[in-house]
Amino acid sequence: MQTDHYDYYETLRLYGPSNGLPRGVAREVQLGILVLPSNIDLLVQNIALHHDPYLWGDDVHLFKPERFAKGIAKSTNYNAAAFFPFGLGPRSCVGMSFATTETKIVLSMILQRYTFTLSPAYVHSPMPIVDLQPQHGIQVILEPLHNND
Numbered sequence: 132m133q134t135d136h137y138d139y140y141e142t143l144r145l146y147g148p149s150n151g152l153p154r155g156v157a158r159e160v161q162l163g164i165l166v167l168p169s170n171i172d173l174l175v176q177n178i179a180l181h182h183d184p185y186l187w188g189d190d191v192h193l194f195k196p197e198r199f200a201k202g203i204a205k206s207t208n209y210n211a212a213a214f215f216p217f218g219l220g221p222r223s224c225v226g227m228s229f230a231t232t233e234t235k236i237v238l239s240m241i242l243q244r245y246t247f248t249l250s251p252a253y254v255h256s257p258m259p260i261v262d263l264q265p266q267h268g269i270q271v272i273l274e275p276l277h278n279n280d
């Protein structure tokens with residue numbers, strides 16, 4: 132990931148679509164102080180680590196893009212397990228670069244044509260269903276920047 136999209140990273144930290152990485156344990160394995168028996172299912176909850184005050188500080192629940200101002204490595208104190216919205220390792224997301232580029236293109240296309248503000252009707256309620264979703268949708272008010280757009 133590049134180091135110049137603070138808002139994008141902070142959005143992925145607090146509201147990334149992935150709630151956890153499902154894994155199956157094929158054979159008994161020792162993981163730190165834990166002994167994991169074979170044939171169990173695990174959910175490695177990146178969302179919990181992204182909301183952990185021990186890793187992110189007491190303001191963990193605030194949207195503060197400037198945490199990433201010096202890049203991901205410094206903001207996580209070089210702990211790769213503190214921030215992994217696209218997973219980690221060989222099965223990490225193959226669509227990461229595509230999703231990042233697409234987000235930038237779509238946002239820049241919208242912002243060239245509209246300003247948008249959050250509607251007073253919006254109720255903040257992120258909800259893990261399959262992925263993380265706004266429970267009641269996101270109502271925004273679009274104002275065109277140019278008359279003939």
Ligand code: HEM
Pocket residue numbers: 147148149152153215216217218219221222223224225226227229230
């Ligand atoms: C912001 C958008 C996205 C996020 C946060 C995201 C996140 C993730 C995560 C957490 C995983 C699981 C990694 C693991 O289990 O270790 C994953 C896997 C995957 N993602 Fe994404 N993803 C995004 C967009 C996309 C897009 C746009 C595509 C395709 C165009 C895509 C294709 C895949 C595929 C094929 C896998 C399975 C990789 C494998 O099992 O080897 N993702 N993604």
